[in-house]
Amino acid sequence: MTVEGSPDRFTETRPMEYSGQNQTTTQAKCCSPSLKVFIGLLAFCFFTKSLTGAYTKSTISQIERRFEIPSSTVGIIDGSFEMGNLLVITVVSYFGAKFHRPKIIGAGVLLMGIGTLIMALPHFIMSRYMYDTAAAHTNDPANFTMSSTFSSDTQNTVQQLVSGCLKGEVESSPTWVIVLFGNILRGIGEAGIGPLGMSFIDDYARPGNSAFYIGCLHTFGVIGPIFGYSLGSLCASLYVDIGLVDQESVTITPQDSRWVGAWWLGYVVSGLLTLLAALPLWFLPRALPENPQTSKAYHPSNEHKHTLSITEIAKDFWPSIKHLLTNRIYLLYLVSSVLAFNAFAITITYTPKYLEQQFGQSASKTNFLIGVISIPAVALGMFVSGWIMKRFKLGLLGSARLVFFTSVTSLVCIIPYFALSCENIDVAGVTVPYQRSIELQDISCDLLNSCNADCGCPDFLWDPVCGQNGVTYISPCHAGCNSSWGTRQNMTFHGCTCIQSWGLTSGNSxxxxxxxxxxxxxxxxxxxxxxxxxxxxxxxCLGTVPFFLISLRIVDPVLKSLSVGILLLVLRVFGGIPAPICFGALIDMTCLKWGQNKCGGRGACRMYDIETFRYLFLGLVSSLQAFSYTLLWIFTTQIKRKVQNDEQMSKDIELQYPVLCDTEQENYVK
Incomplete structure (x- = not known):
């Protein structure tokens, strides 16, 4: 998103080339064939990296369940991309232009592809996914079976789990670290794609076409998430061990909190696509000598001058930082951006999980609808935003007002979210008591009741069944059932004493x-x-383009690139990394029933208090946006005051030195 180069580049005239009788100009050419190839390859790189990023967001809940980890740990995995990016972005952006930029970009994309494939590696080194279910005890393929769900079976289950843990049959190492490491590699590889790629285009494209090409790159970056969420929807609908187990033997559905889709499959697909995008970049030239501007820039006689300019830039680095950070308007812009980006990071990371928990939808359906409904709205908003800037030729104050208006309007659209909610399902011992006449006092102490006290039900079981009384029980054992009929997903449980205690007759238990x-x-x-x-x-998104341009217009022209770099750095350090981790920890606080891994530790959450989850999610996002927009309003007033002062100063100068102003105007026109 950074634009490297000085403003003089946009006013510099390019020489004309003549060849015999056929006179041609480089200005008449759109761009060289090599540049067209580079733009196409870079657009494909933007597409693959945004596809993988969106797919990672869509697999948050799947990874959480597969590795039996809390949401806070998943937040660390999600933020590891930003961590890896921060490790090298300054070095790559600052010194990368001195070397072979297409090869550096190709190396980064190659590293991204390797990191993406590494993220899928745990699936191939872990054992098959096992979930606790009473149907697993029924292996008879006949249509009728009967088995006991009382203490003998449950005690055997506990003994098998403990013995399996002691024998090392269950992985004791946190294999999710491999996913984290792969995501860090993705962040390292991505660091140079944007800055080096866009600077390369800006160096060799016509001034009028440079912005168009960069806009096309961001368009492909927005199209990528559409395919990413669609791929996430497809993979979430497939069982995790596809090809290794009989799908008919799976007794859970995608709506079940234990369901884990083929989360690894999308990383294999996107990783291979990323590797495919990386290889052609290695065969592109370092420079395009057919462009006169390029030939001049890379002429050997200018090498010493180029070295001196780098030295001067290095000397002026810290004074430039100090000059930016003492700009009050720029500081207001930074703080407001950080608050807004925190809200954005929370929204984009946990919206799929929120929709799954709040409305009881499967991950497959949620990801698909986000990809085909919400993401196109983002792309359309960005396109219209650029059209508005071009059509109305908005200045600094007009851009600030547009950003403030669109931000406040989007915040108003969030208010109806609070009314769109569902109630927690009735789960005996968790959200409702076992008997109607008894009030639920202590959730943690009410999992066992007189109706199932003799069953020996372990607390960590989560194999929910729906009783005829409309109440969910966390397992057939906790429902007090003593027999089962049918097989697999068609199993029914009978003689459930806890359902009878609800007031139903024995025939309806x-x-x-x-x-x-x-x-x-x-x-x-x-x-x-x-x-x-x-x-x-x-x-x-109607305010995205003016919001970005504001960062270029509120600072000195020589500090434009540095202002954008600091903006991206601050957003990652104070938004992209801490927001998913901290909010993941807050989500864990709303868990009502935790799962348990095979060795007795706390696993993934099976059920959340969706009322608390809703107010926490929507309340925090809207509060961050409200604080951000308050600062944005102060920022807009400061911009207005600055514009008025500049206009008044121009008028004073024109009144005092009218002849000088006319001379400067003539020179400017010439």
């Missing part, structure tokens, strides 16, 4: 596998939420 369904209104609210979210994204 059965249960079926799976949680009880949510109310039908949840699905309608899910679609309404997506529609409002798309509207909010569109309105907010």
């Amino acid at each position: 059965s249960a079926v596998l799976g949680q009880c369904p949510r109310e039908s209104s949840c699905t309608k609210m899910f679609y309404i939420y997506l529609a409002l979210q798309s509207l909010a994204f569109f309105v907010y």
Whole structure:
């Protein structure tokens, strides 16, 4: 997103070339064939890196369940990309232009592809995914079976889990670290793609076409998430051990909190695509000598001059930093950007998880609808934003006002979110008591009741069944069932004493596998939420182009590139890294029922308090945006005052030195 180079480049005239009788000008050419190839390859790189980034966001809940880790740990994995990026972005952006830029970009894309493939590696070194279920005890393929769910079976299950842990059958090492390491490599590889790629285009393209080409790159960067979320939807609908287990033997559905899709498959696909994008970049030239500007820039006679300019830049680095950080308007811009980016990071990371928990939707359906509804709204908003800037030729004050208006309007669109909510499902001992007449006092102490006290039910089990009373029980054992009929997903449990204690007759005391369904209104609210979210994204993105240009216009012209670099650095340090981690820890606080890994440690959360989750998610995002927009309003007033002062100063100078102003105007026109 940085634009390297001085403003003089946009006013510099380029020489004309003559060849015999055929007179041609380099200015008449759109760009050289090599530059066209480079732009096409770089656009494909932008597409693959944004595809992988969106796919990573779509697999958050799948990774959490597969590795039995809390949301805070998943936040660390998500933020590791920014960590890797910060390690090298300054070095690559500052010194990368001195070397072979296409090869450096190719090496970075190659590293991204390797890191993406490494993220899929744990699937191939871990054992098959196992989940606790009463249906696993029923291996008879006949249509009718009967088995006991009381203490003998459950005690055997506990003994098998403990013995398996002692024998080392279950991985004791945190293999999720491999996913984190691969994501760090992705961040390191991505560091030079944007700065070096856009500076290369700006060096060799016509001034009028440079901005167009860079806009096309960002367009491909927005198209990538559409395919990323669609790929995430497809992989989430497939069972994690696809090809290794009989799909009919899987007793859980994608709506189940234990379901893990083929999260690794998308990393293999995107990793191979990224490697494919990296290889051709190695065969591009370092420079394009057919361009006169390029020949002049890289002429050997200018090598010493270029070295001196680098030295001078190095000497002026810290004074330039100090000059920027003492600019009050720029500081307001930084703080407001950090608050807004924190809200953005939380939204883009945890929206799929929020929709799954709040509306009871599967990860596959959620990812697909985000990809085909919300992401296109973002792309359209960015396109219209650029058109508005070009059509109305907005200045600094007009850009600030547009950003403030679109930001406040998008915040208003969030308010209806609070009314779009579903209630927690009734889970005995967790959200409702085992008997109607008894109030739920202590959730942690009510998992066992007189109706299942003799069953020996372990607390870590999560194999929900839906009783005929409309209440979900965390396992057939906790429902007090003593027999089962059928096989696999068609199993029903009978003689459930806890269901009878609800007040039902003995003939109505059965249960079926799976949680009880949510109310039908949840699905309608899910679609309404997506529609409002798309509207909010569109309105907010109307201010993206002016928001970026403001960072170039509120500083001295020689500090434009540095101001953008500091902006990106501050956003990553104070937004991209801490936001997913801290909010993941807050999400963990809303968990009502934790799972347990095979060795007795705390695993992934099976059920959240969606009321608390909703107010925490929406409240924190809207609060961060509100604080950001308050600073943005102060920032806009400061911009207005600055513009008025500049205009008044220009008028005073014109009144005092009218002849000098006319001379300067004539020179400017010439």
